[in-house]
Amino acid sequence: ELKVEQNPxxxxxxxxxxxxxxxxxxxxxxxxxxxxxxxxxxxxxxxxLLSNGAVKQEGRLMASxxxxxxxxxxxxxxxxxxxxxxxxxxxxxxxxTDKLIFGTGTRLQVFP
Amino acid sequence: DADVTQTPRNRIxxxxxxxxxxxxxxxxxxxxxxxxxxxxxxxxxxYYSFDVKDINxxxxxxGYSVSRQAQAKFSLSLESxxxxxxxxxxCATSDLPGRGDTQYFGPGTRLTVL
Numbered sequence: 001e002l003k004v005e006q007n008p009x010x011x012x013x014x015x016x017x018x019x020x021x022x023x024x025x026x027x028x029x030x031x032x033x034x035x036x037x038x039x040x041x042x043x044x045x046x047x048x049l050l051s052n053g054a055v056k057q058e059g060r061l062m063a064s065x066x067x068x069x070x071x072x073x074x075x076x077x078x079x080x081x082x083x084x085x086x087x088x089x090x091x092x093x094x095x096x097t098d099k100l101i102f103g104t105g106t107r108l109q110v111f112p
Numbered sequence: 113d114a115d116v117t118q119t120p121r122n123r124i125x126x127x128x129x130x131x132x133x134x135x136x137x138x139x140x141x142x143x144x145x146x147x148x149x150x151x152x153x154x155x156x157x158x159y160y161s162f163d164v165k166d167i168n169x170x171x172x173x174x175g176y177s178v179s180r181q182a183q184a185k186f187s188l189s190l191e192s193x194x195x196x197x198x199x200x201x202x203c204a205t206s207d208l209p210g211r212g213d214t215q216y217f218g219p220g221t222r223l224t225v226l
Binding site: 033035041042043044045048088090099100101102103104105 | 147152153154155156157169170171202204213214215216217218219220
């Protein structure tokens with residue numbers, strides 16, 4: 001059974017600081033997704049990582065995938081308040097099925 | 113207009129009542145999904161459909177049923193609602209695999225079962 005674990009579950013960080021959110025998964029997969037959810041809102045796609053070594057960046061967020069280690073990271077550079085949200089990673093449970101298993105989410109709070 | 117819509121957005125019902133949540137999409141995607149979100153548990157897949165004639169159970173299908181009326185419409189039913197089905201429900205769609213596409217989520221339906 002595929003399991004997806006994120007850590008930390010909650011992250012409170014000061015503006016301007018850097019931090020990394022980790023996403024570990026238990027079985028082979030080469031498709032990993034990152035989503036953002038604002039309180040009371042839907043999920044917004046951030047990144048789609050499709051191969052080992054894939055790296056994508058958008059603004060202050062950078063995501064990477066190491067399929068051999070079964071690990072993805074979401075790195076936050078110089079955090080700003082607008083990044084406060086819950087971040088989810090999700091893994092395709094079987095190759096190319098789009099049947100996603102989600103992590104429990106990391107709630108990020110950025111304060112001045 | 114939103115690509116993925118859900119109705120109703122909020123619903124309060126009583127134990128034992130039948131309730132239907134509806135999802136419509138204008139993205140032209142064949143694949144549709146229903147998820148449930150509970151605090152601290154992330155999203156869990158209830159049912160998914162890869163085309164109109166294909167319906168599959170997800171992680172937590174017990175107590176739920178679905179209907180794929182058309183490519184654009186996918187409904188989730190609770191035949192006899194119970195309080196532990198109180199949650200936030202999301203519909204999502206995706207394109208064919210291998211195209212590097214993500215899932216696109218609707219705005220969610222907040223369901224409370226008293």
